[in-house]
Amino acid sequence: MDPKHPRDLVEDSLEMQIDAWRAHLRRSRAITAPDVEELEDHLRERIASLEDQGLSEDEAFLVAVKRIGAIDALTREFAREHSERLWKQLVLSGDAGYDGAEPVATYGSRTMWVALGLAVAAALAIKVPALFGIPFDPDQTLFYPINISFFTLPFIAAYFAWERPVPASSRAWVAAAFVLAAIVVNVFWAGTPADETADTLTLSILHLPLTLWLAVGVAYVGGHWRGSGRRMDFIRFTGELFIYFVLIALGGGVLIALTFALFQAIGLDLELFAQNWIVPCGVAGATVVAAWLVEAKQSVIENMAPVLARIFIPLFAVVLLAFVVTMAVTGRGIDVEREILILIDLLLVVVFGLLLYSISARDPLAPAGLFDWLQLTLVGTALLVDVLALWAIGSRISEFGFTPNRLAALGMNVVLLVNLAGSGFLLLRFLRGGRPFTRLWEWQMSYVYVLAAWAAVVAFLFPPLFGFE
Numbered sequence: 001m002d003p004k005h006p007r008d009l010v011e012d013s014l015e016m017q018i019d020a021w022r023a024h025l026r027r028s029r030a031i032t033a034p035d036v037e038e039l040e041d042h043l044r045e046r047i048a049s050l051e052d053q054g055l056s057e058d059e060a061f062l063v064a065v066k067r068i069g070a071i072d073a074l075t076r077e078f079a080r081e082h083s084e085r086l087w088k089q090l091v092l093s094g095d096a097g098y099d100g101a102e103p104v105a106t107y108g109s110r111t112m113w114v115a116l117g118l119a120v121a122a123a124l125a126i127k128v129p130a131l132f133g134i135p136f137d138p139d140q141t142l143f144y145p146i147n148i149s150f151f152t153l154p155f156i157a158a159y160f161a162w163e164r165p166v167p168a169s170s171r172a173w174v175a176a177a178f179v180l181a182a183i184v185v186n187v188f189w190a191g192t193p194a195d196e197t198a199d200t201l202t203l204s205i206l207h208l209p210l211t212l213w214l215a216v217g218v219a220y221v222g223g224h225w226r227g228s229g230r231r232m233d234f235i236r237f238t239g240e241l242f243i244y245f246v247l248i249a250l251g252g253g254v255l256i257a258l259t260f261a262l263f264q265a266i267g268l269d270l271e272l273f274a275q276n277w278i279v280p281c282g283v284a285g286a287t288v289v290a291a292w293l294v295e296a297k298q299s300v301i302e303n304m305a306p307v308l309a310r311i312f313i314p315l316f317a318v319v320l321l322a323f324v325v326t327m328a329v330t331g332r333g334i335d336v337e338r339e340i341l342i343l344i345d346l347l348l349v350v351v352f353g354l355l356l357y358s359i360s361a362r363d364p365l366a367p368a369g370l371f372d373w374l375q376l377t378l379v380g381t382a383l384l385v386d387v388l389a390l391w392a393i394g395s396r397i398s399e400f401g402f403t404p405n406r407l408a409a410l411g412m413n414v415v416l417l418v419n420l421a422g423s424g425f426l427l428l429r430f431l432r433g434g435r436p437f438t439r440l441w442e443w444q445m446s447y448v449y450v451l452a453a454w455a456a457v458v459a460f461l462f463p464p465l466f467g468f469e
Contacts, residue, residue, distance in 0.1 A: 014057045018043065020438045021065065023232055115159055115292035122155040122288055123281035136280045142192050142201070144280075146185055149209045152287045154178050157219040159291060164222035177215040181208065181460075188463050199404040200463040207408075210455035213238070214448070231445045236360050237294055239353070243308075244290040252282055309357035314374050316351060320381035327388070334392040341396075341409050344389045348416045351382040355423060356444055368431045376431065379424040386417045404466045408458050415454050419447050 022040055046064035051057060130136065134143050157178070161171050185208060189201060220237060221230040256274060263270050270278075327333070334340065358375060390413050397406050422443050429435035 014047075014061060016438050016442065017058075017061050017436070020441055023230075111163060112292065112296070114162060115288055118155045118159050119285035119288035119292075122152060123285040125155075126151040126280045126284040127277070130276075136276060138194065140194055142189065142194055142196065145205050146189050146192075146201075147182070149212050150178060150182050151284050153209070153212050153216055155284075155288050156291045157216045159288060160216070160219040160222075163295075164219070166219055166222050170218055170222075174215045174219050178212065181212060184460055188468065198463075198469050200466050200468055203404055203408050203462055204459045207455040207459040211452055211459050214452040217448075231448060232360050232441065235356055235445075235448070237291075239309075239357050240294040241287075241290050244293050245286060248286045248290055249283075252286065307361070309354045310361065310371065313354050313358055313371075313378055316354060317374055317378040317381060320351075320378065320385060324381055324384055334388050341389065341393060344385065345409055345412050345416075348382055348386055348389070348413070348420075351378060352416060352419060355379065359441060359444055362437070366437075368433075372427065372431055376424065376427050379420055379427060383417070383420045383424060386413055386420060389413055390417065404462050404469070408462065411454055411458070415450060419444075419450075422447075 018040070021043070022036060043064050047057070047060045050060035050063055055063065126136075129143060134141055136144055138145055157174055160166070161174065166174075185204060188204070192198075192201065217231070217234045220234045256278060260270055260274070334344065355375060355378065358371075390410070393406060393410050393413060397410065400406075423440060426435055426440040426443055430437050430440060
């Protein structure tokens with residue numbers, strides 16, 4: 001393939017900057033999608049005018065953004081002029097849809113009823129196996145742990161495929177991904193006894209949802225996966241969905257407890273009914289409802305995941321620093337026990353998530369500040385912990401040989417090591433004024449493919465490679 005002309009590279013860089021500017025502007029509670037489009041038109045007109053005056057594209061972009069106004073000040077001005085929008089979005093019902101830039105959903109709208117219909121469908125679908133004598137009890141069968149993803153994720157993907165203008169080809173690919181995955185995992189593990197302790201089975205159950213989540217992402221972005229802004233929106237959606245689902249689960253737990261107490265007052269025990277109906281149906285339906293809630297309120301309420309990331313990044317940085325210093329002072333290394341290594345991997349995944357959501361909430365045009373140095377501290381300490389964990393895993397492998405769990409842990413640590421190293425390098429270059437912040441944005445967005453690919457390898461290739469043991 002012929003290399004790109006330098007002019008094409010410059011244009012790509014300009015589009016990346018406009019994409020980041022537009023994505024950040026869309027997250028405002030006061031500025032609607034049509035407002036964003038109008039402002040983008042003004043921005044492009046100013047850039048073209050400044051280029052005609054002899055400025056380079058990068059210079060024209062920076063000057064045009066400065067003349068239009070700082071994003072935070074711009075959103076405050078819109079909020080003052082259009083404050084009634086917030087109340088209308090919060091309390092009024094209306095139509096909903098996808099306008100090509102940002103999803104809009106309100107209470108009482110057709111979108112809400114479609115989401116609730118899919119939630120009910122998911123709740124009913126999870127009980128279909130019971131008609132064939134398959135109980136919702138992992139002590140009796142592993143059918144549900146193996147297939148739980150197929151009772152939840154396809155309905156979320158269907159919701160977005162209906163709401164967005166997803167091309168027919170993208171819908172076909174998403175549907176094919178779920179069907180093919182269902183066939184493969186059930187061919188691998190159908191009829192597996194409930195007391196099966198195969199490591200590859202556990203790894204497949206844990207990594208399968210991560211792989212299929214990428215298919216949901218294709219439906220979420222409307223089939224346009226190449227735009228980094230839309231991929232970042234999907235990352236934000238993932239964090240918000242987790243938070244909303246946890247809140248719904250906590251509320252549901254309280255409701256179930258009160259219902260138990262109420263019916264026990266008249267001598268009725270609902271434990272069996274809750275185990276067979278309320279819990280499985282509630283979990284399946286709540287995932288779709290949580291997805292709708294994230295979409296319904298994302299333009300009205302500030303995203304929670306990035307806010308929580310900014311709160312916990314300093315705290316995690318302190319914890320990791322204390323951990324590294326304690327190791328140095330005491331001379332103790334990381335225990336090579338499997339549970340400890342899993343805990344270290346989980347910690348590094350959390351750090352990756354915190355960094356990702358913090359980046360998603362940052363204005364890419366803002367100058368470097370104290371919080372960016374805190375992020376660099378977190379990345380540096382996490383990188384050191386990852387290296388120490390890799391050393392411990394390598395020692396265990398050299399002593400006892402390869403197993404599915406050790407290879408999976410090794411691969412995940414290498415994947416996270418590369419990500420943290422790249423993030424630290426780009427963040428340091430940004431802090432020193434050598435690279436734009438959008439480079440870090442693009443790096444993180446590209447890494448979504450790497451994580452999904454590794455999860456697919458573990459879920460689908462590890463079982464036959466290790467003889468299903």
